Amino acid sequence: xxxxxxxxxxxxxxxxxxxxxxxxxxxxxxxxxxxxxxxxxxxxxxxxxxxxxxxxxxxxxxxxxxxxxxxxxxxxxxxxxxxxxxxxxxxxxxxxxxxxxxxxxxxxxxxxxxxxxxxxxxxxxxxxxxxxxxxxxxxxxxxxxxxxxxxxxxxxxxxxxxxxxxxxxxxxxxxxxxxxxxxxxxxxxxxxxxxxxxxxxxxxxxxxxxxxxxxxxxxxxxxxxxxxxxxxxxxxxxxxxxxxxxxxxxxxxxxxxxxxxxxxxxxxxx
Amino acid sequence: xxxxxxxxxxxxxxxxxxxxxxxxxxxxxxxxxxxxxxxxxxxxxxxxxxxxxxxxxxxxxxxxxxxxxxxxxxxxxxxxxxxxxxxxxxxxxxxxxxxxxxxxxxxxxxxxxxxxxxxxxxxxxxxxxxxxxxxxxxxxxxxxxxxxxxxxxxxxxxxxxxxxxxxxxxxxxxxxxxxxxxxxxxxxxxxxxxxxxxxxxxxxxxxxxxxxxxxxxxxxxxxxxxxxxxxxxxxxxxxxxxxxxxx
Numbered sequence: 001x002x003x004x005x006x007x008x009x010x011x012x013x014x015x016x017x018x019x020x021x022x023x024x025x026x027x028x029x030x031x032x033x034x035x036x037x038x039x040x041x042x043x044x045x046x047x048x049x050x051x052x053x054x055x056x057x058x059x060x061x062x063x064x065x066x067x068x069x070x071x072x073x074x075x076x077x078x079x080x081x082x083x084x085x086x087x088x089x090x091x092x093x094x095x096x097x098x099x100x101x102x103x104x105x106x107x108x109x110x111x112x113x114x115x116x117x118x119x120x121x122x123x124x125x126x127x128x129x130x131x132x133x134x135x136x137x138x139x140x141x142x143x144x145x146x147x148x149x150x151x152x153x154x155x156x157x158x159x160x161x162x163x164x165x166x167x168x169x170x171x172x173x174x175x176x177x178x179x180x181x182x183x184x185x186x187x188x189x190x191x192x193x194x195x196x197x198x199x200x201x202x203x204x205x206x207x208x209x210x211x212x213x214x215x216x217x218x219x220x221x222x223x224x225x226x227x228x229x230x231x232x233x234x235x236x237x238x239x240x241x242x243x244x245x246x247x248x249x250x251x252x253x254x255x256x257x258x259x260x261x262x263x264x265x266x267x268x269x270x
Numbered sequence: 271x272x273x274x275x276x277x278x279x280x281x282x283x284x285x286x287x288x289x290x291x292x293x294x295x296x297x298x299x300x301x302x303x304x305x306x307x308x309x310x311x312x313x314x315x316x317x318x319x320x321x322x323x324x325x326x327x328x329x330x331x332x333x334x335x336x337x338x339x340x341x342x343x344x345x346x347x348x349x350x351x352x353x354x355x356x357x358x359x360x361x362x363x364x365x366x367x368x369x370x371x372x373x374x375x376x377x378x379x380x381x382x383x384x385x386x387x388x389x390x391x392x393x394x395x396x397x398x399x400x401x402x403x404x405x406x407x408x409x410x411x412x413x414x415x416x417x418x419x420x421x422x423x424x425x426x427x428x429x430x431x432x433x434x435x436x437x438x439x440x441x442x443x444x445x446x447x448x449x450x451x452x453x454x455x456x457x458x459x460x461x462x463x464x465x466x467x468x469x470x471x472x473x474x475x476x477x478x479x480x481x482x483x484x485x486x487x488x489x490x491x492x493x494x495x496x497x498x499x500x501x502x503x504x505x506x507x508x509x510x511x512x513x514x515x516x517x
Contacts, residue, residue, distance in 0.1 A: 106479045130376050145463075149476035158296065165383070165463045166473060172362070176463070179365055180377035 026227040027071065030095055035074045038064040039094040042079035043170065045194035046252035047100050059248045060098045063118070066244065067096070067235055082149065086111060089222055096221045096228065100188065103218040104151060111220040114232045118219055118245065120259030122211025123152045124189035126196075129206050131183055136160045136209055145173035145182040152213050156186055188215075193254045214259070240267035288480035291487060297474050304470030305491065311387060311456040311466055312495075316449055318392035323399020327407055327437075328429055330400065341400060348397035353390070354458050360390045361462040387459035395452040402444045406437030439510055446503045450496055457492075467491055 030036050040060045041048035048058040056077045068075035080088055080099050088094050089111055103117055127133050140161040146153050148166035157164045165182050167173040177185045189211045195201045221228045239245050243264045249256045278292040291301045329337045361383060371378045410433050418428040460469035468488065475484040
């Protein structure tokens with residue numbers, strides 16, 4: 001019994017060490033390995049989604065590819081979800097995270113943020129055109145579908161008096177809205193813009209309201225990974241200088257946001 | 271009230287243990303709302319599942335072969351599939367197929383998520399109750415039923431006045447188990463956004479990042495709720511005790 005217990009402990013310890021040795025070792029280790037492992041979203045059109053052949057493509061995979069190019073290594077994309085992305089980084093399964101992650105003080109404590117922040121999103125609500133809503137105030141006491149765990153659910157509920165009906169993920173709330181269980185879907189504006197690129201939503205739904213609660217997104221590396229942090233900070237500045245992000249927005253079919261335009265303006269002449 | 275609020279605020283500042291439900295009015299109201307919804311779900315589903323169980327067991331012991339097969343099929347379907355799958359099937363599957371009302375050009379479903387949760391959970395627990403009641407009914411001696419019939423009771427009357435009262439006493443411990451399980455299963459309704467306790471607390475912890483503290487509150491809440499239910503059922507069991515019958 002005691003032996004079995006010891007065996008199990010050793011096994012677990014070995015697994016933990018294996019995980020640690022895998023990634024998040026800084027620039028030299030990545031070059032030695034020959035691949036950069038990046039965590040991106042795979043269900044977030046057009047920032048990271050699967051094309052018909054199954055490859056993950058989009059704005060963020062393009063950013064990741066640019067980083068890999070600068071390092072002169074191959075790129076490996078790992079699809080992550082909001083609920084596991086920080087753990088993936090902490091466990092060393094990925095070197096860096098470019099996965100539509102909003103900048104929150106709690107997150108800054110557990111991962112290393114790359115500044116300047118590469119992108120900013122707004123919160124918006126996808127509404128059936130027939131509902132005829134023109135102002136946030138008109139949503140008072142109306143049921144609004146949302147994704148459980150989104151940080152702005154509480155803020156929106158408090159400021160506009162909407163009744164949040166939250167589901168896990170983004171497919172279930174969208175489906176519930178289509179069924180008529182709620183008047184709209186509250187989510188990241190970028191994601192909703194992506195949805196409006198699809199035929200299924202184009203005709204009947206729209207974003208009639210102005211986005212609220214601007215939220216910067218962060219690229220993150222593991223705490224203490226200073227060499228990779230330095231490289232990414234320079235890379236981000238260069239993206240802003242050359243307008244790489246604005247170009248990418250246009251390439252993937254969404255209107256450049258105020259944030260990326262103003263950052264490009266600000267860094268253009270530096 | 272004020273003192274409790276201050277104490278938990280103090281606790282957060284001094285130890286970092288963030289029991290936000292006990293000092294933040296918004297979180298408290300959500301938690302309270304969740305608790306009310308859990309109680310509402312529990313009471314309605316318990317009552318409905320008892321009705322379904324009693325009716326199903328009556329039919330199972332009846333003459334009609336078609337009705338008996340139908341009840342057996344119902345039990346098989348609802349006992350062999352996980353309750354979460356049933357819930358999703360009802361809400362996302364049947365909900366789309368059901369007729370709906372048009373309002374301002376938009377679809378308004380006939381049943382909302384709370385009503386679907388009640389339907390689904392009642393049927394789930396009802397299927398188990400059918401079998402539990404059957405166990406009780408089969409424990410009532412055939413001679414007792416014959417005695418009732420010889421006294422002029424019709425089948426239904428004998429069932430209601432003679433068989434069921436005895437059967438309930440026999441199957442109470444098993445029924446107890448199932449109803450406790452049902453109360454705990456109401457947490458599944460969170461998956462279709464019914465704002466019950468688990469849903470409310472999940473919202474709170476995802477916003478305040480206090481998973482551990484809220485888990486403790488959640489565990490304590492259900493511990494107490496089930497404690498109350500078990501206490502009530504035991505009281506009922508004692509109140510129904512017939513000297514010389516059973517233990």
